Amino acid sequence: MEKVRAVAIITKRKNAEAKAAAAKIAKMLDSKGILAYAISPLRINGIDTIEPDDVKGKADLVFAIGGDGTTLKAFRTIPGDLPLLSINVGGHRGILSEVDTDNMQSAINDILDGKGFYDSRIRxxxxxxxxxxxxxxxxxxxxxxxxxxxxxxxxxxxxxxxxxxxxxxxxxxxxxxxxxxxxxxxxxxxxxxxxxxxxxxxxxxxxxxxxxxxxxxxxxxxxxxxxxxxxxxxxxxxxxxxxxxxxYPHDVRFLRLNKKGMRQLAKLGF
Incomplete structure (x- = not known):
């Protein structure tokens, strides 16, 4: 995967846990010299807020923080085929997610070190x-x-x-x-x-x-x-x-860390 220079963050609306995780991640990115943006209507102190249409020109990666509903909405919100890391915070099953609050920081460190890969899905x-x-x-x-x-x-x-x-x-x-x-x-x-x-x-x-x-x-x-x-x-x-x-002509691209044969079945507990 390409070197990450800027990340745009979108969260589950009206969810304090997701917003707190977003602020923590933004601070972590800043400490590593990675530019962070909040996607409107999200507001994070000290971080610029941008409109969804501007994400493509400013960020090369999106973090969706919430449940599966947040991930689904994020892919309809962001333009083109920008890769997305789904972080399950405040969600229920998190079938689409790659990480959760327990391994969030270590996973982001691995991604910034270039260890991730892309998982394309049709729409x-x-x-x-x-x-x-x-x-x-x-x-x-x-x-x-x-x-x-x-x-x-x-x-x-x-x-x-x-x-x-x-x-x-x-x-x-x-x-x-x-x-x-x-x-x-x-x-x-x-x-x-x-x-x-x-x-x-x-x-x-x-x-x-x-x-x-x-x-x-x-x-x-x-x-x-x-x-x-x-x-x-x-x-x-x-x-x-x-x-x-x-x-749809543009597939989505998940950013993944762990290869799994039947990812969704594993998430369902089978």
Missing amino acids: IQAFLGKTAFSPALNEILITRADLSRTPTISIKLMGDEKSHRMDGIVISTPTGSTGHNLSIGGPVLHEGMSCLILSPIAPVNKMPQLVIPIEEIVVKSSHKSHLVIDGQENHIIKAGQEVRIAR
Whole structure:
């Protein structure tokens, strides 16, 4: 990995433990001659605060301090393919994280000594006409807005089209296979694979989960739906509108220290 000259820090919002860790890390970086920035709205005494759009030109590494939600948001916030170190502070499982408060300082020292490596992951993006939504690292969920009616959902893929009555569908990346996909009985995939998972939610005709090549997918519902990105952004889709889902051109890059065969399974305790 390249020499680290400047680091931008983003934290879990309204979390005192994450903010305290950020201040500690900023002080540690300063003692080693590494420039540190706080990504707005974070404020750290003695550290410049920058807007997300300015991170690419100022920092060559991002520290995301919080849980998995903070990491997911950070990848939607920072531009391009800047590498990111996920530090689990104040989170629950920390499946995406590399370090936590117990080994935070030693891990950062190792990274500054050039011992890290990059772990690339694919992302997907949804489009509604000419409107492009934020990219998703884990999954895109399309689900019914009216809980009293079961819509018919049409899925176009690889020149074929299938229509089934179901509550919704989850389109997951391998990274997201341990998220919403797993909770509804979907398979866990090695996070380095290049494929997607289609997981129907409560299909009337018991449509199975499908592991498919990374191809453009078009989804249409007979009723108004919610389109949810990584469990954090929610958009309303009108009945009959086509949602196109495709691979996002910029993969994310995690900064890692420890090589693991099935990282996400290990994080889940299997």
